[in-house]
Amino acid sequence: MAAAEPGWYDDGTGAMRWWDGSRWTEHYADFGFGVELRTGAVPASSPTAPGWYDDGRGRTRWWDGRRWTAQSRFSGGEDSYAGVVVDGRWIHLGELSQPIAGVVAVVDSLERIGKRPGFSRAAHAKALFDPRGRLTWHQFSRFDGRALGLAIESADQAWITFPPPGDEAKARQFAGWITASAEHYRNR
Template sequence: MVAAVEPGWYDDGTGAMRWWDGSRWTEDFADFGFGVELRTSAVPASAPTAAGWYDDGRGRMRWWDGRRWTAQSRFSGGEQAYAGVVVDGRWIHLGELSQPIAGVVAVVDSLERIGKRPGFSRAAHAKALFGPRGRLAWRQFGRFDRRALGLAIESADQAWITFPPAGDEAGARRFASWITASADHYRNR
């Protein structure tokens, strides 16, 4: 028996991020490079009609302006945040990016070592490498100080990089360990 997949933005198998309504693919596509940009003018069937704060289906409340989701968001209040990464229940967020936490791996290491991780370099070459401000090109990543400490979040199809506060390697490692443990917990549910 196959478990039901919750509604949300997922890779549809062609490399595009597409809205899954819980039972089928819709015609809504998104580009998560620099915020959410719908590639279609269609409004998701479940979209509210009145402006206001609504659950966006990705673990946070977002402002619906009556026609589209805006970049304004807020969380439940029970979230954990560190270096721009927010974990709110089953979801993990960095800037405008969100994904289910199940299946991610978090590591803290030098940028030189992070850049050599197979999942990280695969994501970078697939143009699926993101920082707090959006998509990062491989050459942009190469401009960072290779000795700098980074917090990397890797999933099957993308990688995120952010930078812990200076001098807080222990805090970064605790947070990364907690993310990985949470991912394992939800992966096995």
């Protein structure tokens, strides 16, 4: 399974197992009833012809013949705001994707976001990202603490993005919708 991005894939035994980008880990998933699994995303042997393929993470991405590129497409029914895209059961920021079930979204000052236990834990575990990629705790602490941020927290990572100035009401509405969607899918 060379050249595949980290994610949940069928390991060939019918079980969904975590691929860390270079090897299988010991983690298996029980997604439960009603969850649509995308097992055709990255075949055991990577696609050879360039083209659009399901990447198994809620979107279609361009395979250039050797690796996935940053070009992606969604279903057409997605909602997006400040770089965050929600398309059904998946949430995306740049090249990052994860199931939406269990995430929490908040809008607050960066100072207060940085004090949230889940956010702080992710930052110190080097699992903090903004739309450009990985963000170190030092880089995050250099932002103006009074600035408004939209934070997405999950069990193993945190994302931060910035709503347009003067758009706090829409940012809060979007964050509330993400959290409600995450709760909905967590209980299915």
